[in-house]
Amino acid sequence: MPQIPSRQEILDWLSEHPGASSKRDIAKAFGIKGPQKVELKRILKQMEDEGLLAKRRRSYHDAAGLPPVTVLQILRADSQGDLWARAPEWSGEGDEPVVLMVTKSSDPALGEGDRVLARLTAVEGRGYDYEGRLIRKIGQAAHRVVGIFRKSAEGGRIQPIDKGADKEWQVSAGDTLDAKDGELVEAEQSGPKGRMGLPRARVIERLGDPSAPRAVSLIAIHQHGIPDDFPDEVIAEADAAVPATLDGREDLTELPFVTIDPADARDRDDACLAMPDDDPKNEGGHILWVAIADVAHYVTPGSALDREARKRGNSTYFPDRVVPMLPDRLSGDLCSLHEHVPRAVLAVRMKIDSFGNKIGHRFTRGMINSVASLEYKQVQAARDGAPDAKTEPLLEEVIGPIYACYEALLRARAKRQPLELDLPERQIVIGEDGKVASVNFKDRLDAHKLIEEFMVLANVAAAEELERLRKPLLYRVHEEPSPEKIEALREVAQASGFTLAKGQVLKTQHLNNLLAQSEGSEFDELLNISTLRSMTQAYYHPQNYGHFGLALRSYAHFTSPIRRYSDLIVHRALIAGHGWGKDGLSAAEVEMLEETAQHISETERRSMLAERDTTDRYLAAYLSERVGAEFRGRISGVQKFGAFVKLDETGADGLIPIREIGREFFHFDREAQQLIGADTGLTIGIGQRVLVRLAEAVPMTGGLMLELLEIEGAAMPSGRRGGKKPGMRVPRKPGAARSKERAKARKVKRTRRK
Template sequence: MEQMPSKPQIVQWLADNPGLTSKRDIAKAFGIKGSALRIELKRMLRELEGEGTLVKQHRNFRDPDALPPVSLLAVLAPDADGDLFASPLEWTGDGDAPRILIVTKSGDPAMGAGDRILVRLEPVGGKDYAYEARLIRKLGSNPLKLLGIFRAESEGGRIVPVDKKADKEWRVMRDGTMDARDGELVEAEQAGPKRMGLPTARITARLGDPSGPRAISLIAIHQHGIPDQFPDKVVAEADAAQPAPMAKREDLRDMPLVTIDPVDARDRDDAVLAMLDTDPANPGGHVIWVAIADVAHYVRPGSQLDREAKKRGNSSYFPDRVVPMLPDTLSGDLCSLHENVDRACMAVRMVLDAHGRKISHRFTRGMMRSVASLSYAQVQSAIDGNPDAVTEPLLDVLRPLYAAYAALKLARAERQPLDLDLPERKIILSDEGTVLSVDYYQRFDAHKVIEEFMILANVATAEELVRMKTPLLFRVHEEPSPEKLQALREVAEASGFVLAKGQVLKTSHLNKLLAQAADTEFNELMNITTLRSMTQAYYNPQNFGHFGLALRNYAHFTSPIRRYSDLIVHRALIAAHRWGDDGLTADDIAELGDTAKQISDTERRSMIAERDTTDRYLAAYLADRVGASFEGRVSGVQRFGLFVKLNDSGADGLVPIRSVGREFFHFDADAQTLMGADTGLTIGIGQRVTVRLTEAVPVTGGLILELLEIEDRALPRGPTPRGRGGPRKPGAAAAKSRAIKRKVVRRRK
């Protein structure tokens, strides 16, 4: 080419050839040779860069409003249609970052929200996205997101993480603050590579005043990535739903089914009925009906509702709010078994013998009408002889429930499921969201009636689907690992109890251990330690049994409004019995393994978020009592300190090891103890302690405590360590002192 190209020609060529962006590529394309022409090209490129028409990265030039052909992206959550999109991590354009569709091929690894990927981009036109991305390499998940309090400074600011485990603050440059105000709760992500000093972040969302009413649960929701807004398409699909027709359903509307729930329940997904069995071949037997909301009728496989429900996995419950799995149109209305309205249901009729053993069951898809929506306290009061205007006409319905439960207790005693006694604490909030008190949930026999009925229905469901050879998701709970069992045994022996060795572990063995501790000061300790020795229950297409319940076959059937696992099980029943076209599909079956992992993960996510929220509420409750003393028990021991559970509130606080005396403490991981090098003082799980609250941080849920007494004795003070020598052996000073005393005695003789 004899003439130099114009600036527009250079820009157009770069747009048409995104893979050729160096100065050498441009010179070769336009036939530019000789030092004079190359100097002129360099000048033109510098002018284009100065004008903002091109941006230079390393030795390459490109349009700032275009992405390089090989780019680094962050994967976004799937949209309502299930498509996977991503956002560029290095966007320098003036407008919004372009929308990028990820086009996957067979063999690509699974990708989820937050993953970082290296891709090859292809521009597309005429669509609602600008690029299609094809994976080159997955760079891994992106855990470097944080939630914290923004502290404004002249050159930007800092973010103080709300996670009490975080050990450093993050620096925010001026252009990454999103105009956040000092003290505001913000969501942020890492910006740029790790370097020495404070890591750098950019704010991605402003969440308002962290001390505002009900902000505590909002922190947990955002911190753990729990979706709390339904996409428009999901809401539209729910709003368009109509009550299920009778069609071929079995008519159960004349049966006096009742729902029994907490007094503040928003959804009612199970109803029950019991009666004596009139079959002379089953003297003293009972018939139990359990009817469950037919969510599968409304949430069809592959629908917008289905995709969103699967993504959420379950509802999440906080002291001040619920993040539901389904929109309120369904969870609080059409699916909920409200009294005196027709509701579609899946029901099972179970026949028990006089000893509470199930001898048969039958499933049906029906239409029911609850005769009453009752609370646990209301039912218990009626059975105890104090019925109200609602329950008095229903005594003939309620009494058979307890009679059937009495039989089920016989079967339970024979089966010996794990019998833990761990009272659940309830946080009482004011209308403004502040903590008024911490109390225990009242637990009645009415709770146990419903629990046993639901367990029985879940067993019948698993047995039915196994019999019909239909794929399903089992609820699996495996036995403790040998390591956790040994740790439990050591705590038991230290407390004066026995857990036998050399035999196949059964729940009955653990129940005998709990019975030994039942009327002692170690009751709560042994219950907590036994619970901690258990493995985490999860979902799996394969059946490994349920150790804790001592059951061979177990599946979740009874709560499809709030658990996706139950919806899958309902679909399996529909497919097995050919009750409609809304049963388990071939795609559902192919994805059962992935679904099991997904909903097991979301369940754990909700549990952690709910626990973190409780910790923060308890820290807020105790914040104005800093300096006060509390009784508690050692609930955990680590090298860096010990955890203490306070008796009154159930809050857990940390006693840092640096504040425990003035001696070095040796940590025994196997025995879960700390032993003083000078005094020989041994601190272990379960010991009674008195502590002083020195710090309470509501935004993180952290409580810092000072140890004052152990087992009613003041904390001994070892000598201040001197010199540079290593720590003494445990109890060395005490042993040396005893040896000196023995020598003195011998000489005197």
């Protein structure tokens, strides 16, 4: 009969066989069978109690080290670009093991705070203890929380600031970081649930007074893990940069380029110029120049600046601050196209025919000298006959020609038919005291539209040029909506009295026809919102899947390298393709293009969520002094727990909880996106006009609670058994008939299965 192994033999075997560490594996290795398994189990339990072994689920490993497969938390990459990780559940003696992540090009992008399952290999003599290889990504910084610290005798608790987060976190006395009661803190999970049934956390940063000016955006920055401090080496690299010279560049300084931006622009990365084409073969045509800051000259592959820019992915814009992708020395100075200052650019000269079609283009690496930094309203006023001292000298040579070129491009746009959504953009104005001074809706001037059209054309030219050069690039991809979402949009359209074509390949033209039908009607906003909801989210990818919304075959982001890493990649690809220098796209970057695309698509979504949360909190703070007031609005979303309303005055979104809607039970029709009263038949659906009362506004979470007073002009009915109240008006039921058909179909199918 085999002998029960000694403790040392078990430890030696586990060290030699890290991939097989369960009790069954150990028993099989030593030939242990039958009753002897009980003794082996007793020995393993003793070794675990004495700290010689650590057990994770059903596997054992040497307690002096980490198991062969474990959960790791990704740390910030170092100055050499190496990615490090730690084992958050390490409980051994001595220093915590150091893990170097060894990634493959096929691995997903990893960032600071991510949690991963990794396979470990022990190493010696290399300054670290293990090399980790990714098995799968578990989550992104899910173990962190931002909230209000409430002090107690045993330490304290953290009240999360997330909407709907009703679970507090328990903090022991030694993990408070001396946070004060009522202070805003960031914490990370330090263990499983404690004796109070709450997850345990340790405070890792004190963020100060939650009511202080600029605290709202600070909350979003920490909540979404947006890096807002540049490492010293990045700042040093930026400070050491010197202005580019004309050497090796085309001299474009005599051309009258101008920049046109918002009044509060924080960077100026694009300039434009238009003029009539003097080529007799292109009668009535135009020459359009678009010049973009040459960020690639300053941010070179593999540099500290490049690693930090890639990690951030993009700049993030809040009402009270910007978290830039690049330090201010570059974003606000060397890469910003200020007036009367020579600046390095990548520029494209485009030849436009009289119908607005681009019939040719040429890219160059050059130097410009902007003649004026202009604002949108300033340019529009000059065009409308009210120039100021700055724009009057530019009317004939600069402003007139760019509008003439724009008018030609509009003809091509009308033929191409990109999606024409009409949704007002909100603007929150912050006063000197850090509070919301006003909430406005931005004007959409021709000056805005012409710059957008110029940039779209330059982006198309960049994609086509790199395709011509057969160089890899990152496309901006927008895939067409799913059939299910289009069918839901069609139901809303039909219930509103309009038609969305069926039985053919969907094009943006069909959606534009639907929007044109509803323009000026009571369903105008409903159809715009519903069309937007049906769209997929745009993303970056090295493969070209087209851009549905813009109705373009090939599209890449080229025009904003100060604030988007994708544009920097496209610039480097153009530099490499034309042989303009050694700072073009490297072979290592080409291998990582898919990983980079996924990473920056994620950082873009992260910024969008942070910006939206900040807007919600500012609006809640702005409306908190008007609790009890009545507002007009429109149903913008329906869920089983209630209905969301977008308020006309501010564009803020509030929730009417299901418990506050009448005095009856409401059925939730997920497919039709409706709530239907069981007694009255009252139907609540997207797009309906409502009158609500503001019941609660919570600035810390951004939550607004509303009471429903009227729907489609009718007061709320009292729920009662026995059907509808006599004489009660029942609003339209978008998709109700369709819903009944589905219900009947499901019933027939269930019957046939019996």
